[in-house]
Amino acid sequence: KNQVEQSPQSLIILEGKNCTLQCNYTVSPFSNLRWYKQDTGRGPVSLTIMTFSENTKSNGRYTATLDADTKQSSLHITASQLSDSASYICVVSGAGGGNKLTFGTGTQLKVEL
Amino acid sequence: DTEVTQTPKHLVMGMTNKKSLKCEQHMGHRAMYWYKQKAKKPPELMFVYSYEKLSINESVPSRFSPECPNSSLLNLHLHALQPEDSALYLCASSQVEGNSYEQYFGPGTRLTVT
Numbered sequence: 001k002n003q004v005e006q007s008p009q010s011l012i013i014l015e016g017k018n019c020t021l022q023c024n025y026t027v028s029p030f031s032n033l034r035w036y037k038q039d040t041g042r043g044p045v046s047l048t049i050m051t052f053s054e055n056t057k058s059n060g061r062y063t064a065t066l067d068a069d070t071k072q073s074s075l076h077i078t079a080s081q082l083s084d085s086a087s088y089i090c091v092v093s094g095a096g097g098g099n100k101l102t103f104g105t106g107t108q109l110k111v112e113l
Numbered sequence: 114d115t116e117v118t119q120t121p122k123h124l125v126m127g128m129t130n131k132k133s134l135k136c137e138q139h140m141g142h143r144a145m146y147w148y149k150q151k152a153k154k155p156p157e158l159m160f161v162y163s164y165e166k167l168s169i170n171e172s173v174p175s176r177f178s179p180e181c182p183n184s185s186l187l188n189l190h191l192h193a194l195q196p197e198d199s200a201l202y203l204c205a206s207s208q209v210e211g212n213s214y215e216q217y218f219g220p221g222t223r224l225t226v227t
Contacts, residue, residue: 032212032213034215041221042220042221043119043220044156044203045218046215049215094212101158101212101216103155103156104155105153106153
């Protein structure tokens with residue numbers, strides 16, 4: 001069964017600090033992995049998308065890494081801001097037929113003063 | 114314009130009501146999706162439309178009826194819903210249907226069934 005597991009479930013950090021969120025997946029065959037940011041009550045917004053041949057991708061203060069061999073990804077947030085408080089969702093897409101994405105349950109990040 | 118819009122933002126309806134959720138995109142995307150998201154859970158795929166035709170129905174109860182009147186619009190008609198159907202309903206679109214294409218999500222409609 002295709003699964004995406006994220007850790008930690010929740011995280012509280014002080015403004016200005018860095019943090020790293022983890023994602024492990026069992027989706028096979030693999031097509032791509034996406035990180036989304038979702039504010040409460042809003043739709044997910046894409047941060048990065050990586051295929052198996054990419055092992056790092058940045059979007060401003062967000063840097064995602066991918067190890068397709070160990071089926072692990074991380075999202076590193078640098079110099080956190082209050083507006084980074086949100087749920088961060090790892091989504092893995094399998095290759096082959098259909099268009100189903102496998103969503104992780106997300107990491108709830110809270111940035112405090 | 115990379116925006117997917119959804120209306121209404123909030124909807125409260127009784128179990129005997131009929132209502133519709135609307136989704137619109139002007140990115141020229143030919144695949145559109147409905148997702149249901151319960152609190153603190155990931156989105157669950159409900160329907161996929163590809164070139165205005167229903168491509169995937171994830172065994173959704175018939176009280177949810179999707180419609181794609183043209184390539185820019187996607188509706189979700191609701192009838193005789195149950196309180197457990199209360200959730201955030203997300204619309205998304207992608208260039209075409211396929212795992213390698215980015216999905217752009219709308220802000221969602223928060224539905225409460227009383």
